Amino acid sequence: MNRAVLLAFALSTGLVTAADSTRAPLFSAPGKHYTTVSLANVAKHRMDHLTRKLKSSYAGIPFLLADPAMSYRAERQVADKNKPGPMLMVDVPHPLSVAMLVYGAGRDYANSQGQLVGSVTLRFADGSATVCSIKVGATMRCNWSYDDEPVPLPLGEANIKVINAISEPQKRAGKQATAFLDMLVIELPAAKEKTSLSSITIYPAPKPSAAPGPYLGIGAITVVHSDG
Numbered sequence: 001m002n003r004a005v006l007l008a009f010a011l012s013t014g015l016v017t018a019a020d021s022t023r024a025p026l027f028s029a030p031g032k033h034y035t036t037v038s039l040a041n042v043a044k045h046r047m048d049h050l051t052r053k054l055k056s057s058y059a060g061i062p063f064l065l066a067d068p069a070m071s072y073r074a075e076r077q078v079a080d081k082n083k084p085g086p087m088l089m090v091d092v093p094h095p096l097s098v099a100m101l102v103y104g105a106g107r108d109y110a111n112s113q114g115q116l117v118g119s120v121t122l123r124f125a126d127g128s129a130t131v132c133s134i135k136v137g138a139t140m141r142c143n144w145s146y147d148d149e150p151v152p153l154p155l156g157e158a159n160i161k162v163i164n165a166i167s168e169p170q171k172r173a174g175k176q177a178t179a180f181l182d183m184l185v186i187e188l189p190a191a192k193e194k195t196s197l198s199s200i201t202i203y204p205a206p207k208p209s210a211a212p213g214p215y216l217g218i219g220a221i222t223v224v225h226s227d228g
Helices: 003-013 190-194
Strands: 016-018 022-024 032-037 070-075 087-093 095-104 116-124 129-135 144-146 160-172 175-187 196-204 215-226
Touching: 032 087, 070 196, 087 215, 095 116, 095 190, 095 196, 116 215, 129 175, 144 160, 196 215
Parallel strands: 016 087
Antiparallel strands: 022 032, 032 215, 070 215, 087 196, 095 175, 095 215, 116 129, 116 196, 144 175, 160 175
16 A cells, blocks of 8 residues: 555544645755644644744744744543544655654643653654653753743753753743743654654643643644755
């Protein structure tokens, strides 16, 4: 069964969204290219913790952002009702890394440390897959914090770098605060450069009860790739 037939079947299930990716021209580093992935079909939540208009690139990586800025929000679900989020179909040869603009973690940040908020599964044309877990405090932090209760940038994990994209000064309840938008860069093993990235699936994490908990918000995704 060829890829077109597989894609048509996947779209008919309702769990898959065509990514409508666009290949950006050479942007910053020689030999690197950038393919932005559209979240237009799944982005239903405004990133209203930020008040300024977002830029089209961060740390030299271009992103496809709506105006006003919208995002896909992976809300954790009770375990027996847990369902995968959207599968974004792409076709990017020679992938090096996947960059995502993220926010979230919820209000009770101090007591959410180490909690899994979601995961991202990257599937490749050679049949392999890479699963990246997103955890509070390790690879993501809360939307904002008061300046007298600062929340540091997460240190990241072995294959996930965390870079601050936005730190926006604000006033909340009469106090000085800072709102955040961070970038996760998932570095891929060197062997993946020999194949193509086929899909990106976002999985909300299960939670033990119906009580509110941390969540994962994704505002944009870009795939970094080489000439091969």
